[in-house]
Amino acid sequence: MQWSIHLARDRRRSEHTVRAYRATAERLVAFLTLHWGERIDRAGLARVTAPDLRAYLAQRRGSGLSNASAARELSAVRGFLDWAGGIGAAPRLKGPRVKKGVPRPISPDEAVGLASDVAEESDEPWVAARDWAVLLLLYGAGLRIGEALGLTGAVLPLGETLRVTGKRDRTRIVPLLPPVRAAIEDYAARVPWPLTPDAALFRGVRGGTLDGGIVRARVRAARARLGLSDRTTPHALRHSFATHLLGRGADLRALQELLGHASLSSTQVYTGVDAAHLLDVYRAAHPRG
Structure with missing residues (x-):
């Protein structure tokens, strides 16, 4: 078509x-x-x-x-x-009202625990290292799952930052925290296929590009074992990255750059996330909450 x-x-x-x-x-x-x-x-x-x-x-x-x-x-x-x-040919029709959803973050301990559980389920050391590295990238650098799986061997050797290609081929530079960099390097040392510049960085068990569906399925299984919410998805790790940075005083414009959002309005939703998260904490802790 x-x-x-x-x-x-x-x-x-x-x-x-x-x-x-x-x-x-x-x-x-x-x-x-x-x-x-x-x-x-x-x-x-x-x-x-x-x-x-x-x-x-x-x-x-x-x-x-x-x-x-x-x-x-x-x-x-x-x-x-x-x-x-031609532009303007579509009839103007008001769409249904949609209540704007607020992404729900998970705690740092839950994020790391989720990644650990997924990794520990694999009998293959290189696959365990791969899963750990992918999930740490989502939480520690705020990548979308597609962005992480779109990386190639050209990113090696790693430095203190990573160039990421996001939606509509927009590129951005994100910092690599030492634990995230170490996880990727450990995976790169274990993977049984050569990580050439034009080939995928993260591989499936047969050597092809790792499929996002596999990552999502592993996360679903892990959250069931850990008793986490159904909202605990790979993308929730990105939400958590944004929320935790904002909660620690990150500038909204800087966060927009880190996340690769085209407009600030996409990033502003996390101001609601942080408020909602704090309210949840208050209600859980306060005897009359």
């Missing part, structure tokens, strides 16, 4: 985003085919009206779509229709 090519080549969207947006476009076309009783081509998409979109969203909501998911679906549909008919 040309829409997918446009997203990947021109908009530089991630593989996951391209896959999700393509699925949305295919669902819309299938709906319109039944709704209008005719074959839908690119020119036909220019005839989509606000009532058509409301009918489509009503169908999707009938399948159990939440407000947040419906809002994302509408955003993807608008992008598809603007691509098909």
Whole structure:
């Protein structure tokens, strides 16, 4: 589909985003085919009206779509229709109201304990070292899981900072704390494949690029063993990195740079995180909380 090519080549969207947006476009076309009783081509998409979109969203909501998911679906549909008919072609339609969620951090002890538990489950020393290094990167440097797995052997030998390529190919420099650097170096010394500059730094058991799904599955298993919340995901480690820095007086602009956020508003959510975390602590400790 040309829409997918446009997203990947021109908009530089991630593989996951391209896959999700393509699925949305295919669902819309299938709906319109039944709704209008005719074959839908690119020119036909220019005839989509606000009532058509409301009918489509009503169908999707009938399948159990939440407000947040419906809002994302509408955003993807608008992008598809603007691509098909030109900017502004998509009908203006107010999306469902979405209560802005506040990321919930985990404590430093929980973060380190989670990484330790994941590592200790592996019988292969190099795999244990790999899992420990990946999770420490998420918590100790605030990387997204995709950013960590996108690193190549070109980062070796390590220095005091790391150049990271984030969303839409934006690059940033993040400091490497000594424990994080030591974990990566230990893994690099153990991995059974050569870490060439053009190959993935973190490898799967067969030598290919480590899949993010494997990391998520290992974290799910570890949080069950440790009795941690379902919100304890690899991405929660990044949230915790941000929250703990902010709680220790980090400047919001500096935190924006460290996280690779395009706008400050994306970073400002962590001011709510810190307040929520402190309130949780207060309620747990105060006899009348």
